Amino acid sequence: MEESDAIRPSPSGALPPRAHLESDAVALPLDGEWSFRCSPTAGGTPGFELAAFDDGGWDRVQVPHCWQLEGVPGRPRYGSPAYTNIAYPFPVDPPEVPDENPTGEYRRAFDPPEAPPGGRWIVRFEGVDSAFEAWLNGKRLGAAQGSRLTHEFDATEHLEPGRRNVLAVRVHQFSAGSYLEDQDMWWVSGIFRRVALLHRPEGGIDDVFVHAGYDPATRAGRLRVEAPAGAVVRVPELGLELPAGTAADVPRAEPWSAEEPRLYRATVSTAAETVELAIGFRTVSISDAVLIANGAPLALRGVNRHEWHARTGRALDEATMRADVELMKRSNVNAVRTSHYPPDPRFLALCDEYGLWVLDECDLETHGFELLGWRRNPADDPSWRDALVDRMQRMVERDKNHPCVIGWSLGNESGRGRNLGAMAEWARSRDPDRFLHYEGDQDCGDVDVYSRMYADHAETELIGRGEEPSASPGADARRRGMPFILCEYAHAMGNGPGGLTEYVELFERYPRLAGGFVWEWMDQCIAQTAQDGPHRGTEYPAYGGDFGEELHDANFIADGLLFADRAPSPALAELAAAYAPLALRVGGDGITVESRYRHTTTGHLGFAWRCEDDGVPVADGALEVPPLDAGACVRVPLPAAVTELDPPAVGVERWLTVSARLAGAERWAPAGHEVAWGQAQLPGRAAPARRRPSRPAGTAPALARSGGGWDLGQARFDARGRLERLGPLDVVGPVLDLWRAPTDNDELAQPDPPAATWRRLGLDRLRHRTIAVVPEQGALSVVSHVMPAGTDVGFEMEYRWRADDGGVCLDAVGSPLGTWAVPLPRWGLRMAVPAGLGDVTWFGLGPGEAYPDSASAQRVGRFSASVEEFQTPYARPQENGARRGVRSAALEGGGRRLTVEGGPFVLTARPWTTEALEAAAHTTDLVPDPEWVWLNLDAEHHGLGSAACGPPELPEYRLEARRFMLSLRFEALGR
Template sequence: MMDSEDAFGYVESYRPGRGRRPARASFASSLPSLELDGTWRFRLAHGLSDLTPGFEAAEFEAAGPEAADDAAARGWTDLPVPSLWQLHGHGSPAYTNIVYPFPVDPPRVPDANPTGEYRRAFEVPADFPLGPGATLRFEGVDSCFAVWLNGIALGDGKGSRLPTEFDVSHALRVGPNVLAVRVHQWSAGSYLEDQDMWWLSGIFRSVRILTRGIEDFFVHADYDAETGTGTLRVDTPHAATLSVPELGLEHADPAGPHVLAGVEPWSDETPRLYQAELVADGERVPLRIGFRSVAVESGRILANGRPITFRGVNRHEWHPRTGRTLDRATMLEDVLMMKRHNVNAVRTSHYPPHSEFLELCDTYGLWVIDECDLETHGFERVGWRGNPSADPAWREAYLDRAQRTVERDKNHPSIIMWSLGNESGVGENLAAMAEWIRTRDGSRLIHYEGDRESCAYVDVFSEMYTGFEAVKLRGLAQEAPTADSAHDAHRRALPFMLCEYAHAMGNGPGGLREYRDMFDAHPRLAGGFVWEWIDHGIERTDANGATYYAYGGDFGEEVHDGNFVADGLVFPDRTPSPGLLDYKRISEPVRVSCDTETRTLTIENRHHSRDTGYLTWAWQVEGDGVLIAQGTLDVEPIAPGSSATLPWPEQAAQQPDEPGDAVTEHWLTVSGALAKPEPWADAGHEVTWGQAPAHTPEPVASRLSPAPATSLPAHAAPATPAAIHLGNAEFDAHHGVLRKIGAIGLDGPRLDLWRATIDNDERTIYGTPLATTWRAAGLHRLHHKTLSVEPSASGLVVRERVTAAGVDHGIDATYRWAAAAAPTAGDGDETLWLTLELQPYGTWPCSLPRRGVALSLPGALDQVEWFGEGPGEAYRDTGAAVRVGRFRASVAGMQTPYVRPQENGNRRAVRWARFTGADVGGRGGNGVTGASGLEILGAPHTNLTARPWRTQALDAAQHRHELHPDGLIHLYLDDEHCGIGSAACGDPLPASEHVQPTPATFTLGFRTV
């Protein structure tokens, strides 16, 4: 081991590194390279006092833990590179959002500093060039590292998500070589990398040895939207030639400038790339050139001369098994999913992504805000004291990170903005970054959200989690003024953008449509980026073999932020969440609206530059969810920014004329799908749709509710005085609770007000979380007191009082039961109707999670068919993606697998639902003795949730594998259900989305089928 403490001074040094080559672009070349990914030898040390003496020497032998001959060499194992060592059993992951997991004492870090020692033996072939261009390139190492090749020290580096290159021309040799790398989990650089994500360490991106011929180049491809002219030049320090065959350039001077008429511009909608080649001294470098222009005019962001609105997402790099180590297939999956869900932009939160991801954005068409690897959010917890952004000692490190970001990624046409970083307070170091970037690349905008008071050095006014009303004011340029009038005037002239909004944690986000409508209404609003793309769950398996996703606190962290890391639009396995489906719907670039009164449909093209000719149009009419008619529409291409109004198809516009058809709801659905394959989806992929009633039906309640003259009397059964019969239903005589209908055993329905709290109920940055007020009111532990059970000739009336221990407020509930002697539909079974009247009493301190009833059915009835909204879940402020129709699912399939279990699975506006099972007749042991199922009727509608476990079990579970079916089907039928919102990291739930404890009456029907 090195004797001097100074040998490790680089760990706590402000400097970004020593011995590194200048930053440059990432590009492919025809010159040879050596890929060093694969199996490396690895040992994890506890800190600087636990390092292996001489491990960097070429002759060192890294033996396994069983070795007995050399104690210094013991403890080594194999580890794949790239990877993160905690995900291979070496130490543990840790998650924090803001707080540093070590004392805030910059630039010092703890003595307990896990350090990975890596060794890689490799062969250099005889024909590999060993000249001055030989370069060792690390694409990403977290967080600080030092490097030796064949025992020769090359240098050290920081900046985890940025490439680092070392000259190896003096150390590389033909034949056997040994590369040794020491990686420290904590370093001074960790103070600049406090991003909201898992703390994980290692060589997590690729390593290779390159031959440098063409050192670097910078492609400038400007586009004049008025003339359609492109201007091309390629800056490079080498004597080289440029060829772009499609544009008639062959072996041209790269510097040009080459003025080219009639070029096709690059955009997210038409990502036109011209294949090119740069040649120098026999080296060939392929280029992909996209012409485009970016500007701010009159408070709007213009791309290629036209205003754009971002329908974006924030994207961390994540895979549930490999963490931030991603392969190309995973990156491609992300890009394709984004395109298929109408996303047009990505903010690379909060660091530059793998460079291949940017290549995919170039190819398939996504605007990119490329963010620097910088966040110092933990200093907020100490009042921003000592924040590096305002400390000159950190200036070099800040500039280094900006330079390495821009230089690596400067040739990607998809990048529309450079972002200085995230949540790093204010200070001159940020201004210095912006100045350097603007000098180096004036073709893109500069973004930073954290200095929103002045916005002095940025090109957009950016905020996060701004509420509806405040966004509207910014759309009108009526935000509160800043202290400095010059800064205020500058800020009001800028476009406004939400770099983060609609926090997608757990069940949510709500309110997406409200944000979209404001973006539409106010030209200054440039759209926004939902937080975030993916849940960062770590895949784990329990003792029984069940897979679940771990989050903060599951690894014994000293400090952590729980499941706040699970806040994505896709689940860890990249299954779309209901939130992503909603976002696709409200982000449609072409919108369809169907007007029932005028029998017209309007198609609005909100594309930036593409007409609608790539879509084919289809329509269908369904009656109670059953297809009646369908066809195609002939729609002429609609130009971007324009709309067209068309008459309904003749068959859809006709009123139904068959006898008794007033009982049927007819719905028209129009959809626009890809007419032919696109690079990102197959032909037939649905891009947009609209739906409306084909005619206004008679309300369901008046169609189905029993008239008093047809009601059956309620009476006590002579043989069982503990029971009351009403038609084919049996009630408990003491409490008036329904126990059986036909042959189906039941428990309930009874008034229920609680939901398994969602993340937006449990967290807020404003005031008191909803869940806290609900629990204080005892809504999760209600008691039912039966006041009276009154059978009569007209039915059964049950009165009860519902309240919680220790409080003096509650609800008086009156259950009015009636049985229809002659049902209007079905197979002859009677229909049992419940009208529930609710009257709150006392002084209520809060709103309600939900207002409805709960009941349970035999577990065999686990197949569901319903007519209403579907196929997925929806709540009062979510569900943009659902449509009216007839749907089928198993009860298990109706569950939404949020990483932390919570309220989920509500189906909205259900007219009827049938619960059946395969071959359930005769199974007396499960409560079904001859009936095939139960139908539930809304009057006119109900919210329906069906689960194989009770709400209490769902509320108690912390991970999905903790939930186990209990043998029953638990139904929750709600008159109203509280909204979802985005309060876990945003404004409180709007008052309009609350359920207030006010008097209410609603009706439900039950019958066997």
């Protein structure tokens, strides 16, 4: 490639954009094995494009791919990936890029297929990062930029039928286009989407534009298909056959929506070619600041989706995309923002098929210019206008026939500028039936919806009421007449987000709030293998800085609802609960079922109930609920079988759980899949007293002095009054613990990260001083001060022990010392028990982890897991695994057992200490303690929030310093 082409901000030789069409015309996929060579600079190999060039010594790679991810995990063959969130990884000198510009060269030999005479041959590239030039048999086809956009080149003059042809492609990692592609993602390169040779027959169908609207008042559709003159449109199911360009009313059309993705298969034909279409009738409009689809307010329960695979980078196969879409549907997701570029077109076809609303985003982000005060920002530089408009055109033309696409986004985090206005002007003139979106301009001069990132709950509520703070007095009236979309919210980095349910409650309350998109679908980590240490050979998720980048943003890339191996994180369960399409409210006198569907009934659902006493099933059955229209609500009585049950025993909790499940299989889930649930405790004989009663006074075992310490029943204490043995078990503690291994939200919140404040105060280095050990009749009282060095704040703790019918009871009371100006990570007790106690059962919230502002997905019941299964493998190890609302728990193994009752308390069980968890950079840094399982028995935790890139915890989830009490009973059994 000539140097001028390498930095050209618009394509050279590429054909005008058009729709992706499923055609019966001749085509040859060119995916598969290519010859490949990579060099550190842009110079390239002289003559490599010639058909006679000998590439026998070159490597072979499978295209599509990203060259930095070739090789065994941990040993990349062609340079290394690099991660930055905002900063460009090269000097900002637009449109120039450095001489150190890794360049990949590709060669692919092929035999052209037979095709009808005449017509044209086209080579289509669906995605090449970042700039490339192509030759066929040594003849230049052209060059292009726009990594996640389709580019086609006319190869007719250079294709040689009946003999072997050679397609050669040179790809530069950096180009002028890189200044427009500063999305929050890895910098990786190569031909990462499909390549094909297409025959375009004479009289064929180069482009089609489907217009399929729906009128909810008449329940009729209207269809018009733009296509070449003479083409015929056929929709067999509707009995339609009409010339292209002719509009037809369709009185019996069923509308397309994310809830009911009704598609009609159609063809557009000429004598030379037939293309297949999937038509969905739907109309999206705006009325009184409400976003409306098919006559009903739209509720976007969305996620932001980068295209990523931990092994193949941006190169995704269709099976992976389908699995993602099916998991989204099972998780009650109904919308996707394609952050921050148009996706593989197969993904949009899947969204059409399965039902997902899509906000399609242009391949544009210039975020790095913010660090320069937006100087020379391409969004406002006239010399970049054509490049930006070209990107908008290529997205819109490619994706315009997908019913799932309801809006076009101009891009992301590119500041403001006249070129954004030019993009909007072109898009609105080409496709006035979809709304325009761009978050970066609060005046909303070029768009149809008001959009923000990470507005907190309070501001979101103001916006819902149309009372948001003024961005510009002149623009206020226009903006307040627009629907509101949170294009990013509830940042799912590490352990979090907190407050997701409260956001969705606001969406339900205010019609102006059209919903939003959680950031983001999955961790964009890269699979690597530990090269040494006890975990040698074990795979782990790598993030920024793990590849020697001179600039990087560490684990900010690990902020997804899925882990890098696509295993769901606890946040996905929380999201599924928050996004549930039904609200099920269980009470002592009945059950309320409220539909949150907007476009379908509940006729596809069945309902079931289950009663449990202290987590043990006692009865279950089907619940009769009449089908509900969208948005309707009904109250049904408790099942007779529930009311006829004998009351539970004194102190036993009876819980009724109601579940809404698929009555039949859907393409995305089997019959019986749960879409929503509700739960409540039913009244019993008496309020439960979780601690077992002590023996009457005078009958409890006496406290006995022994070997410098004390014995009390099965408990053994040292001279300072600390528990050191319980029956057959050696133990450590319990003692006050205020520290947790900081979450990403704790570490990164701005402007004052809690973790830094906590460390300055010394909450990670508490010291314990025994004030008094007071023996009593049948009890032992221990008072201590727990404080960090260098300050006068801390807690006074009283631990009062007494024997209890084979076990021992503890009342632990903490009272603040000094003046606290910061919230606390946790209040509670830490202790250790023998490592062999590796199996845990508990009665409380489960089965997964839960924190104060992230517990909607967990229900009260009886659960079991190993200590290993208690751990949540966040890419950067941090606080995890807490089970809330625990009334009783047991750890056992090797014939020994420890039970803990009381509270309710928050239970955490780990094979390592909190200090080891905090010190680890990756999951493979964690090594189980050979002696101990470490427990936390907490009264409460500080909330999670999503302040790594969003609002902190809501005020009600701040853990302020105040008096607390934990009442627990311990009993050990075994040998």
